[in-house]
Amino acid sequence: MSDEDHHFESKADAGASKTFPQQAGTVRKNGHIVIKGRPCKVVEVSTSKTGKHGHAKCHFVGIDIFSGKKVEDIVPSSHNCDVSLLTESGNTKDDLRLPTDDALLTQIKTGFAEGKDLIVTVMSAMGEEQICALKDIGPK
Structure with missing residues (x-):
C-alpha cells in the first residue's frame, strides 16, 4: 500500500x-x-x-x-x-436553437406571440438537434 x-x-x-x-x-x-x-x-x-x-x-x-x-x-x-443511433427519450428540452427554415421559424414565433401551446418535433442524431415540425395544440 x-x-x-x-x-x-x-x-x-x-x-x-x-x-x-x-x-x-x-x-x-x-x-x-x-x-x-x-x-x-x-x-x-x-x-x-x-x-x-x-x-x-x-x-x-x-x-x-x-x-x-x-x-x-x-x-x-x-x-x-x-x-x-436515433433515440426518443421523451424528456422536456429547453435548450434548442430555433430552426433555420423561415416558414417553420415564423410559425413558432407567431404561435408563441399569440400565446398558443405548441409541440415541436425535434430530430436528434450524432450530437446534433434540429426542430423539424410543429403542432399547434391550442391556446394556453
Missing part, C-alpha cells in the same frame, strides 16, 4: 458512441447511416455483383437529415459502415 494520493480526472463524456457498426450489405432503404460524416436517411441502395477483385459493392444514396442534401457512398458489402 502506498501513502500517495491518487487523483482521477472526470470526463463529461461517458464514452457512449454516436454510431454503431453494421455490415453494409444489411443496410436497407429507409434506414439511417453515416455518409461522409453526416447522419443520413437511406433513400436508395443498389448492390453490384462480386467482381474480379472479390467484393460486391453497395451504392448508398442518402439524404442528410439536417440539411436535406443528397449524399452518396460506395462501400464493399462485407465491410462495416457507421449507422446513426
